[in-house]
Amino acid sequence: MTVVKQTAAALQSYYSKNYFDYLAFVFAVEEINNSSELLPNITLGFHLYDSYFHPFFVFGDTISIFTGMDTWVPNYRCKMSGTLAAIIEGLQPEESSQMSNIFRMYHYPQISFISQSLLMSDTAKFPFFYRTVPSELYLCAGIIRLLKHFGWTWVGIIASDDESSLKAIQILREGIEQNSGCIAFIETVSHTQSNFIPIEKGSKIEKIIKMQSIKVIILYMNAEIMFYAPDLVAFPGKVWISKTELYLPLQVEGKSDIKNNTLSFAIDKRKIPSFIKFIQEVNFSLLPSEYDTEQWWRGLCDSQCPKNIKRFCSSDEKLYILPCNNDNIGMNNNVYNAVYSLAHALHDLFMSGSRNNTTWSREMLKLSDYLPWKLHHYLKNVHFKNNLDEEIFFNENRDLNTGYNIINLVYLPNGVLHREIVGSYNPYASQEQNFIINEKAIVWESTFTQIPPQAKCSESCPPGFRKLTRESEPICCFDCVPCPQGEISNQSDMENCVKCREDHWPNHKRDTCIPKLIMYLSYEEALGMALTTSSIFFSLINAIILGIFIHYRDTPIVRANNRNISYILLMSLMICFLCSLMFIGRPEPLTCILSHTTFGMIFSISLSSILSKTITVVMAFHATKPGSKLRKWMGSRISYTIILSCSLFQFILCLIWLFSAPPFPYHNMQSEIGTILIECNEGSVIAFYCVLGFLGFLAGISFITAFLSRNLPDSFNEAKYITFSMLVFCSVWITFIPTYLSTRGKYMVAVEIFAIQASSAGLLGCIFMSKCRIILLRPDMNSRKSITKNN
Structure with a gap:
């Protein structure tokens, strides 16, 4: 049974x-x-x-x-x-x-x-x-995803003050702030005062809504107090995000104040199979009803209803009062x-x-x-x-695994409200599919100057700038300041700029790092070409003078000034001019070592030769006096001894320099902004200044000796010219030291080359030019008779 x-x-x-x-x-x-x-x-x-x-x-x-x-x-x-x-x-x-x-x-x-x-x-x-x-937990997540998609970081919230809504506001706040957004304001409305907002509260909300900086407002209110919606969405230039569909008029006559600026979250609903057929065939008189529902049923009999939902009714039922709205x-x-x-x-x-x-x-x-x-x-x-x-x-929280549709409420030109599904949020879908939005389907208010509208307290900082938060204001309100020197920002709204690598430097816009300009004194640039030309020119002059002295080697004026020492001096000066070429071009390990040590050695030979000539002149004058004991020291032996001993001492200093800390190429990235200076580092600074100090010592002794001998008779007096040459030499190198220390890069090298060439040219000119003038232009003075007469 x-x-x-x-x-x-x-x-x-x-x-x-x-x-x-x-x-x-x-x-x-x-x-x-x-x-x-x-x-x-x-x-x-x-x-x-x-x-x-x-x-x-x-x-x-x-x-x-x-x-x-x-x-x-x-x-x-x-x-x-x-x-x-x-x-x-x-x-x-x-x-x-x-x-x-x-x-x-x-x-x-x-x-x-x-x-x-x-x-x-x-x-x-x-x-x-x-x-x-x-659960509304997922609704909050959907709203946050929507804000993040459009880049809306400055939003307001109007919510009901029930416990659940207040908790949702806290979740929204945390989510918005995690995505670098800020809450412009939060206003709550009493959920117990249905259809009524106190005048003071309403005025405050209206004043806040009218603020120009606030473009996006979240309506997190329960359905029973959503009857304020038509008044709220009438404000132009605002985007409203509602947690539920707003109760807007289904049709408006003439021009409506309601703007097309609302995005609502609605629970995803599906059509029930055979439900329409049930409505069309059921005997509604058997169902509980009241006046409004009876008119709704009779409205389905109207000929204006779509065929898919129209009921077939008897003539006495066709009393059409309510509009046939059956969305x-x-x-x-x-x-x-x-x-x-x-x-x-x-x-x-x-x-x-x-x-x-x-x-x-x-x-x-x-x-x-x-x-x-x-x-x-x-x-x-x-x-x-x-x-x-x-x-x-049901999941662990006893909810069904459903999601939300994002609906754009649009009033068509005929005044009929249209609900267009423009997106969806389903937290149970895959990461790529859980949030979908169709921006092209959204109808925005015509007053928006930018589509989609922007909602930011401050305009985005472009690349090359960083955000500087304003004091006592939310983090969304900031100023844009340029990145400091040596740093870039390659994205918008960066909190901090990023330092470039040591060998890179920001471009003009400070939005990307570019390789630093490599700088050294090259042969191709004007300064390098000028120094190269001057070096070759002086070395040619030096070679010509050497040739003259060799050609007129038997003349009295050449022989009287110790011609062998003159040859050594002229050859060392010529090498000095040419060694300056090693300072030009990209510094390499070998050129750095050779340029500094060659310079030290050759100059020591030149200065020791000058010292030898000076001592020879003094000894020659005193040896002519009756009973002088200096006669036995006369000859070339003492001169060569001076040159060899001084050169050997300088050679030992250079060896110590090379074995302790030799010069090496150095990439200087700090001296000049945006430039890598390739220069020869001295290695051991002590050794470098010891070499220079010994040269200074030789120059000082030569200058003092020559200065004290400047009044010797003219026929023997080479000391006067040596005095002038050493005066020029010392003046050049005394000026060189502070100038060298105050310059960097290729200009430091140029100063060094200039000092070498200027001091060498001073020695060459002061010592030999007057003799060349006599040899070439005054041959009558280049005779034994003339020398004897002057004596």
């Missing part, structure tokens, strides 16, 4: 705006009762209650559910119908929470198809609460899924006690007396595929 039992479920929050939810509920129950596979021989029934958005009625309806009577008598039940299995409700979060506090005492499962409250995700506090909508017909799968989840849980409960899974005994049907305690386990683990081919199961 087949036994038919009746099980009851309750649906809360019945009101005209949610009439579709009621119809979807009825349709789902009818479909399940007609199914031979799901709950066979079991008929589902339901009771319908209306809360009227008031806690008083919520409490009253809750008591009525348990007592079965309109009279509120707690803990007493007048059992007039089948067993109460669960409560399916469509209340706002606070009302849903109030019901849960009562239902959990009796262990009744509570399934919500509207409440997304963050607080009710706590399974410890709400152990019997389920919902077929996602949401069939889009009620949250209610549909709630009913089916409960039905499958009941089915699993009953089947768990059946061995053949086809028939139930009378004893097994008695399990229905314990439904509240047993159904919770099966509802928590329910898993099935609905008629929309969706996987239905």
Whole structure:
């Protein structure tokens, strides 16, 4: 014998705006009762209650559910119908929470198809609460992703002041700040004052909204206070992001103040199969109704309704009063899924006690007396595929794995409101697919100067600049300052500039690092060419003078001035001119070593030769005096000894220099901005200055000796010319030292070359030019007779 039992479920929050939810509920129950596979021989029934958005009625309806009577008598039940299995409700979060506090005492499962409250995700506090909508935690994540996509970093928030919304605001704040955004303002509206905002509060909100710097505002308010939406979205130049669809007029006459500037998050809904057919064929007179719902049903008979939803009615039903607006017909799968989840849980409960899974005994049907305690386990683990081919199961927080659609509310030119789906957010999809936005489908307000609009407290800092946060202001409000010297920023809105590598330098815009300019004294540039030319020119002059002295080697003036020492001096000076060429060109290890040591050695030979000539002149004058003991020292031996000993000492200093710390090429990256100076580092500074010091010592001794001998008779007096030459030499090198130390790079090398050439030219000119003049232009003075006469 087949036994038919009746099980009851309750649906809360019945009101005209949610009439579709009621119809979807009825349709789902009818479909399940007609199914031979799901709950066979079991008929589902339901009771319908209306809360009227008031806690008083919520409490009253809750008591009525348990007592079965309109009279509120707690803990007493007048059992007039089948067993109460669960409560399916469509209340706002606070009302849903109030019901849960009562239902959990009796262990009744509570399934919500509207409440997304963050607080009710706590399974410890709400152990019997389920919902077929996602938690607002994911709604907050979706809003943050939307802000990040458009680069909106300066936003305001208007929210209701209930506990769940305040918690959501905190999550939004943290998420926005993690993405380098800031909250311009947060204003809360009392959730208990439906349809009313105090004048002072409204004026404050209006004043804040009108601020030019605030372009994006998040409306995080519950549906019951969303009736302010038409007034809010009338402000031009603002983008509104709503956590739910706004209650805007479905059609406006003439020019509307409402702007096309709203993006709303709506729970993803699917069309229920055969639901339209159910609406077209059902006898609505058998359903509970009131005046507005009756007019809605009659509106479906109007010829202006689309054919896919138009009902075929008798003539007396065709009284058309309400407009035929049926955008949401069939889009009620949250209610549909709630009913089916409960039905499958009941089915699993009953089947768990059946061995053949086809028939139930009378004893097994008695399990229905314990439904509240047993159904919770099966509802928590329910898993099935609905008629929309969706996987239905509750996650660890007892939410269904659904997402959101992003809707752009647009008033068409004919004044009709159009809801365009422009994107979606599904936290359960893959990383690449969980957030989708179609910017081309969004209709923006015409007053926006930039599409999409920008929402920043400060304009982005371009590459080459960094952000400098303004004192006592949020991090989104900043000034842009150029990167300091040697640093770049290659992206917009960088907090800090990045230093270039040591061998690179910022370009003019300071947005990329470029290789530093390599600088050294080259033969190709004008300065290098000039010094090369002068070196070759002086060496040629030197060679000509040497040639003259060799050609006129037997003349008295050449012989009288110790011609062999003159040859050595002329050859060393010529090498000095040519060794300056080693300082020109890219410094290499070999050229650095040779240029400095050759310079030290050759100059020591030149100065020791001059010293030798000076001493020879002095000794020659004193040796002519009667009884002079200097006669035995006369000859070339003393001159060569001086040259060899001085040169050997300098050679030893150079060897010590080379073996301790020889000169080497050095890439100087600090001396000049954006330049790598390739120069010869002296290596051992002490050795370098010892070599220069010895040259200075030789020059000083030669100068003093020559100066003291300047008044000797003319025929022997070469000391006068040596005095002038050493005066020039010392003047050049005394000036060289501070100039050398104060210059860098190729100019330092140029100073060194100039000092070598100038001092060498001074020696050459002062000592030999007058003799060449006599040899070439005054041959009459270049005779023994003339010398004897002058003597």
